[in-house]
Amino acid sequence: MDRRVTSLQVAKRAGVSQSAVSRVFSGASASAATAEKVRAAAAELGYRPNVLARAMITGKSRVIGLVVAYLDNQFYPEALQRLSNALQASGYHILIFTTSNDADEVETVVQDMLDHQVEGIIAASVSLSSALTDLCAKAGIPVVLFNRGQPGSGLSSVTSANVKGGYTATQALIDAGHTRIAHIAGWEGSMTGRDRRQGFEDAMADAGLTPFAIVDGMYSRDVAAASTRQLLSGANRPDAIFVANDHMAFAVIEEIRAAGLNIPDDISIIGYDDTPLAAWPSFDLTTVRQPVNRMVEATVTTLMSAIAGAETYAHTIEIEGPLIQRGSSKPPKGPRP
Amino acid sequence: MDRRVTSLQVAKRAGVSQSAVSRVFSGASASAATAEKVRAAAAELGYRPNVLARAMITGKSRVIGLVVAYLDNQFYPEALQRLSNALQASGYHILIFTTSNDADEVETVVQDMLDHQVEGIIAASVSLSSALTDLCAKAGIPVVLFNRGQPGSGLSSVTSANVKGGYTATQALIDAGHTRIAHIAGWEGSMTGRDRRQGFEDAMADAGLTPFAIVDGMYSRDVAAASTRQLLSGANRPDAIFVANDHMAFAVIEEIRAAGLNIPDDISIIGYDDTPLAAWPSFDLTTVRQPVNRMVEATVTTLMSAIAGAETYAHTIEIEGPLIQRGSSKPPKGPRP
DNA sequence: ACACCTGTTGCATACGTTTGCAATAAAGGT
DNA sequence: ACCTTTATTGCAAACGTATGCAACAGGTGT
16 A cells, blocks of 8 residues: 655655665764654654665675575474574574575576575585586675585585594494494585594594494485395394484484384484484484584674675684483493593 | 676677666567677676666565474474475565564564565464554565464465364364363464364364363473373373374373373374374374465465455465374274264 | 864765667568 | 558666765864
């Protein structure tokens, strides 16, 4: 109904110039008298500055593009929520895109974001082709990878200390006396998956053990379940499994129970992420915590300084998380050497 | 690095006017010859139209504001993903806000959205004060409530058929031979909660049964768990519980198991939503499905027609979903009369 | 009383696009 | 061959705001 009310109308009503109105609302200097008049007039008319016009002139849209792939993995909704809050506190808002990890789809999505003049991009769990990173670099739009590394891309990234985390998880299984330890890895195409696997292999090697098996779970429930069935089918079976994330670990646990085996008496399980579900009694999953709050914090500050600052080169931030010992794995045997 | 490339630069390079460039990119009529020249020049310079400037002039931002409260309930991430895809297919994008259900916070969030010139608002599981609905109405911005009704607000809403769903679930428990049936309700402040409860009460009354108990679970795991403990503590306990959503039902199941009781032999449980977790073997939850895909579809078409059309009055759309019979509740006894 | 400095205000322009209007070119009908 | 219709194109004015610049007011120090 009401036509959109502009700063000019407020100016007329307050008996001042349009610039005065602009200055009052953009926080620039203005005398107390005019500020008062302007605010009064604005309140009467229900005026609010048009963010688009402001973005147009300042070149600052105050919008961050967020692209995310796996929303069924509980880890991401939580991260999304915290990112939203943190950015909102900095006066930024999130333009969200969900996508598969398909390169073409990611490309159109990123293009869309750039078209919308986002000031920065957060890519959660997706990879960017080098053509895309070039595009963003040329447009001067900083990109931060969340929970995914991409070495050599020149992109900043925030992850947990995945190698160390994988090592810690594996070490815990070894300390509990396990020897036939398998690893259901994250997607081989992802740095997080490769790093956690590296940690696993290092820990095994340091203990003089050979991995019972290493299979790629693709961060998928179904693949993880199938892999588990396969691991259990042989004459010889593992006595512990380190699973590269909680999302898969839940499927693994269910598969093991379906086979009539007991956790942790027959097989110990350790996951990665510490999603909310891990603490539920149904799973009671020992897992390596990814400190979402600190990861989010690091992501936002990295992004903000890249937006503000001149040429901040790529930061690769790794945040350590503790092992949360729960009932899905046996506790360590005696004191550590 | 590169300065932002504008339509004017493309025009110069292609040897045409700036209007010509605009017409080519906005799909208006242009001769094949100029279109070709323009596209070539644009490609060379890496030109893409500035969506903000376009929005400014056309008054169409092609952005939809989405506000969502409970992201820990699995139902919403899935809905979010589908909404995002559906809107993207219509050329729209989502500006997302997460918030609590606190009225003040919702207000600032909606104001933010309006400031950003969104063309429509989807409110998932949050209520809007009448001051807010007035604000949106005055700005001419349509609002659609997703999975939440608000009668008398004049807002369109898309929900499942909650009364009927509650009735169906309860009927199933009655058909299975249960008589001491309790209901852990959704938040009393929400229409969905009240409707499902209504369905429960209707079904009980029609069967000549009196509810064993009705308690408000607030759509919260913790509250639901506490309520369950209370229900089990008495000398007499229910032999079935209809829980107003899956999210709470999982907590209820775990609490019952912790008490050493068997599901469904001692107590049958039925939930509401059919979130992905409900199908996991760990829960195997009988539940009323909310057809997310159809709800999303209805939401998007409602919103789109409200944006396009003139004065479409409030639509209240209810979509029926089937009962998904799983292992958490006893099957019906014999054929239904 | 004069020069000087500081803070406030209005004017006009710019941001990058769309679009009504008029001018021009091309095409079609008789 | 001439008039009419149609398609294409450039010009210029918007959209709603921010901001450099100049003008001006008021106050202070000597």
